[in-house]
Amino acid sequence: MLDPVKVGVLGLGTVGGGVVNVLRRNAQEITRRAGRGIQVTHASVRELSKKRLCSTNGMILTEHPMDIVNRDDIEVVVELIGGTSRAFDLVMKAISSGKHVVTANKALIALHGNQIFAEAQKAGVNVAFEAAVAGGIPIIKAIREGLSGNKINWVAGIINGTTNFILSEMREKGRAFGEVLKEAQALGYAEADPTFDVEGIDAAHKLTILSAIAFGIPLNFNAVYTEGITKIERMDVEYAEQFGYRIKHLGFARMSEQGVEMRVHPTLIPHGRLIANVNGVMNAVLVNGDAVGSTLYYGAGAGSEPTASAVVSDLVDVVRTLTVDPENRVPHLAFQPDAISRNVRFLDISEVETAYYLRIRADDRPGVLADIARILSETGISIEAVSQKEPPEGVKQANIVLLTHRVKEKHMNEAIRRIEALPQTSGQVKRIRAEMLP
Numbered sequence: 001m002l003d004p005v006k007v008g009v010l011g012l013g014t015v016g017g018g019v020v021n022v023l024r025r026n027a028q029e030i031t032r033r034a035g036r037g038i039q040v041t042h043a044s045v046r047e048l049s050k051k052r053l054c055s056t057n058g059m060i061l062t063e064h065p066m067d068i069v070n071r072d073d074i075e076v077v078v079e080l081i082g083g084t085s086r087a088f089d090l091v092m093k094a095i096s097s098g099k100h101v102v103t104a105n106k107a108l109i110a111l112h113g114n115q116i117f118a119e120a121q122k123a124g125v126n127v128a129f130e131a132a133v134a135g136g137i138p139i140i141k142a143i144r145e146g147l148s149g150n151k152i153n154w155v156a157g158i159i160n161g162t163t164n165f166i167l168s169e170m171r172e173k174g175r176a177f178g179e180v181l182k183e184a185q186a187l188g189y190a191e192a193d194p195t196f197d198v199e200g201i202d203a204a205h206k207l208t209i210l211s212a213i214a215f216g217i218p219l220n221f222n223a224v225y226t227e228g229i230t231k232i233e234r235m236d237v238e239y240a241e242q243f244g245y246r247i248k249h250l251g252f253a254r255m256s257e258q259g260v261e262m263r264v265h266p267t268l269i270p271h272g273r274l275i276a277n278v279n280g281v282m283n284a285v286l287v288n289g290d291a292v293g294s295t296l297y298y299g300a301g302a303g304s305e306p307t308a309s310a311v312v313s314d315l316v317d318v319v320r321t322l323t324v325d326p327e328n329r330v331p332h333l334a335f336q337p338d339a340i341s342r343n344v345r346f347l348d349i350s351e352v353e354t355a356y357y358l359r360i361r362a363d364d365r366p367g368v369l370a371d372i373a374r375i376l377s378e379t380g381i382s383i384e385a386v387s388q389k390e391p392p393e394g395v396k397q398a399n400i401v402l403l404t405h406r407v408k409e410k411h412m413n414e415a416i417r418r419i420e421a422l423p424q425t426s427g428q429v430k431r432i433r434a435e436m437l438p
Contacts, residue, residue, distance in 0.1 A: 021308070023315075041059060044061070077091075079104075080311075102128045144330060144334040155210050159210075203264045216334065354434060
């Protein structure tokens with residue numbers, strides 16, 4: 001048998017430690033699958049003296065990741081340091097040095113993937129990124145290879161565990177957003193600065209990648225409409241339940257004759273749908289293809305060994321292809337590089353069509369609901385359901401909650417503008433989009 005493939009790991013934190021542990025624990029199975037052993041010989045760390053999740057016996061540690069990239073005996077570089085600027089320099093240097101790259105860095109791929117893949121193609125090396133989306137769920141491979149006989153119609157996913165945990169706790173225990181966020185930070189589900197998670201940026205990075213491999217389009221993070229969960233209140237979760245829905249932070253992408261829509265936002269989903277029952281920090285992705293119909297992929301979206309599972313899977317794939325003609329490898333973005341649709345139209349959110357949940361604070365007197373219904377009718381919006389509860393004694397305003405049928409966002413924007421201008425209403429109309437999903 002050939003000598004083991006020597007691997008350098010950049011970043012030996014939660015995921016890096018998990019990668020080493022999985023490689024060592026399952027070394028025999030991995031060798032049987034890959035055809036060669038996979039050995040981590042070098043790793044970069046921030047602090048040499050820090051306690052590790054894995055044993056570093058037989059490994060050379062350094063605080064300078066570029067030293068590993070520059071080593072001639074390293075065949076595969078695993079980038080796990082995160083961020084974009086430094087990671088980009090390291091990955092591009094590895095590619096130019098003829099090394100294969102495995103990364104779990106969704107921001108790097110979403111923002112710089114087009115350039116990285118173009119350079120990798122020129123150099124005849126592979127860049128694998130299964131762990132960049134949905135942790136341990138092999139969703140990249142499923143779309144890129146398992147569903148390659150399909151025209152993908154749309155992709156929808158709960159692809160951020162932090163926001164799913166927060167919304168699950170708000171629904172199950174009636175807790176407020178801020179309270180649950182603090183617990184998520186204490187449990188390590190959310191960073192000290194949770195902006196990337198709760199404002200939807202992390203999910204938007206992942207949706208950018210899913211859209212590219214699903215539709216054969218360039219990576220275009222700037223085309224993703226992004227909205228977080230910070231404005232979701234406990235009463236919205238409760239109203240949604242009363243209507244038979246649950247609120248999930250959803251990434252949704254669809255290809256149509258009009259163009260490609262990519263959006264991340266809180267979404268009402270009927271409570272009986274499988275994806276509506278994905279709770280806690282778990283992830284799930286629905287993919288709809290013309291031949292297969294709708295398929296659901298569920299599992300841990302983060303964590304040391306779930307993410308390591310995806311990284312090691314990529315390592316096995318890379319090792320398998322070390323002797324394969326670069327022209328005959330699975331393309332990075334599923335479609336052959338010269339078949340990527342470069343002139344695709346990306347839809348603005350105003351052109352997207354969904355159903356809506358509206359919560360309106362209005363005077364509790366006759367005729368107000370009729371005025372709201374008239375505005376909706378004049379803007380072409382049909383009401384599916386309505387709820388208005390009597391306010392407590394002495395309170396002069398009540399919440400009017402509506403569910404609408406599907407309508408373009410630009411028409412809903414006009415309706416909301418007119419509703420907010422009514423003298424009988426106060427504050428902003430709370431708007432949450434809704435998707436039926438299979």
